[in-house]
Amino acid sequence: MDRAPGLSVRLKLTLSYTGFIMLAGALLLAAVWLFLLRYVPERALIIPGSTGTSHGVFPIRSNLLRVFAPRAAAVLAFLLVLGLGGGWILAGRMLGPLTRITGATRLASTGSLSHRIRLPGRKDEFRELADVFDSMLERLEAHVAEQQRFAANASHELRTPLAVSKALLDVARTDPNRDTGEIIDRLHAVNTRAIDLTEALLLLSRADQRSFTREHVDLSLMAEEATETLLPLAEKHGVTIETRGDITPTIGSPALLLQLTTNLVHNAIVHNLPAQGTVWVNTSVRPRTVVLTVENTGEKLTPELVSTLTEPFQRGTERIRTDHAGVGLGLAIVKTITHAHDGTLTLTPRPAGGIRVAVELPATDRHSDR
Numbered sequence: 001m002d003r004a005p006g007l008s009v010r011l012k013l014t015l016s017y018t019g020f021i022m023l024a025g026a027l028l029l030a031a032v033w034l035f036l037l038r039y040v041p042e043r044a045l046i047i048p049g050s051t052g053t054s055h056g057v058f059p060i061r062s063n064l065l066r067v068f069a070p071r072a073a074a075v076l077a078f079l080l081v082l083g084l085g086g087g088w089i090l091a092g093r094m095l096g097p098l099t100r101i102t103g104a105t106r107l108a109s110t111g112s113l114s115h116r117i118r119l120p121g122r123k124d125e126f127r128e129l130a131d132v133f134d135s136m137l138e139r140l141e142a143h144v145a146e147q148q149r150f151a152a153n154a155s156h157e158l159r160t161p162l163a164v165s166k167a168l169l170d171v172a173r174t175d176p177n178r179d180t181g182e183i184i185d186r187l188h189a190v191n192t193r194a195i196d197l198t199e200a201l202l203l204l205s206r207a208d209q210r211s212f213t214r215e216h217v218d219l220s221l222m223a224e225e226a227t228e229t230l231l232p233l234a235e236k237h238g239v240t241i242e243t244r245g246d247i248t249p250t251i252g253s254p255a256l257l258l259q260l261t262t263n264l265v266h267n268a269i270v271h272n273l274p275a276q277g278t279v280w281v282n283t284s285v286r287p288r289t290v291v292l293t294v295e296n297t298g299e300k301l302t303p304e305l306v307s308t309l310t311e312p313f314q315r316g317t318e319r320i321r322t323d324h325a326g327v328g329l330g331l332a333i334v335k336t337i338t339h340a341h342d343g344t345l346t347l348t349p350r351p352a353g354g355i356r357v358a359v360e361l362p363a364t365d366r367h368s369d370r
Helices: 009-035 060-109 124-176 180-210 219-237 254-270 331-342
Strands: 043-046 057-058 215-218 237-243 249-252 277-285 289-296 344-349 353-363
Touching: 009 353, 043 331, 057 331, 060 124, 060 215, 124 180, 180 254, 180 331, 215 219, 215 254, 219 254, 219 277, 219 289, 237 254, 249 254, 249 353, 254 277, 254 289, 331 344, 331 353
Parallel strands: 237 277
Antiparallel strands: 043 057, 215 249, 277 289, 289 353, 344 353
């Protein structure tokens, strides 16, 4: 934004300090004249021989005024100089932290997000502003780094099916005798995976922007629907699903919360033991929140590995290519949907193997009108 040039804040503060000092000095001098000198008599009778003066009437008040006026003017001039000099120095010291904050802001505007103000001293308004600005820069830097990793990973994931499709088409063109049915089936599978990945990216973007209508939702119903939908997949993998819990009312997008629950149950099924695995789905109510918990058996995971599973395209095991391997965005979508609903997501490795995922969302009155 283009702005017309104006006075600096330091000069404005200096003039304000000077004006206040001058006003206080003028009021003090006026008070001296009003409450002290006004009671001095206008004239006084001088007794002969008492002070060495001749007999007569001496004008006291007018003489005092002639003496008082130039000295009052000198005092005001001194206060003016003191106000300008002292105000300039004092304003500079007061605005010193603001200068550092402005410099950090200019650096951030050029794209340098690693700079921190780290203003020393005890807490005051400037230092609180600097701390908030440092926290904002830290979060912004982490967000930008996450987005860069996400863009790189998404490009890699999208490039893979395109490269496979190109290779299959090259094979079909150079080898006309090759079975086209096999190539078509493989192209169909690769194309399906690319579509799934694209839809997952769109869902992740929509949830992150919070562009959805909020309605009353019961998480326990979402858990039942997700479990029923994925029951054939669980039977195929030899996994048993146990569902229990209370009515858990919250407010949000039914479609997104169903996607969240489905992703959690799907991950718990496919990342499980090779046979005779178990998935536990539980919903519970706390004083101000509702909790959806999904646990599963499986390989033992370290806390360091678990802390990275919500990043896009991260998997707890090697990247296997099966019909239910997923696109590596399951828990990333869960994290985004949870944050979009003002909730918290907690991942904890189970001592016996597997993982425990808890989604905590704000609770609503279960008897409220829909």
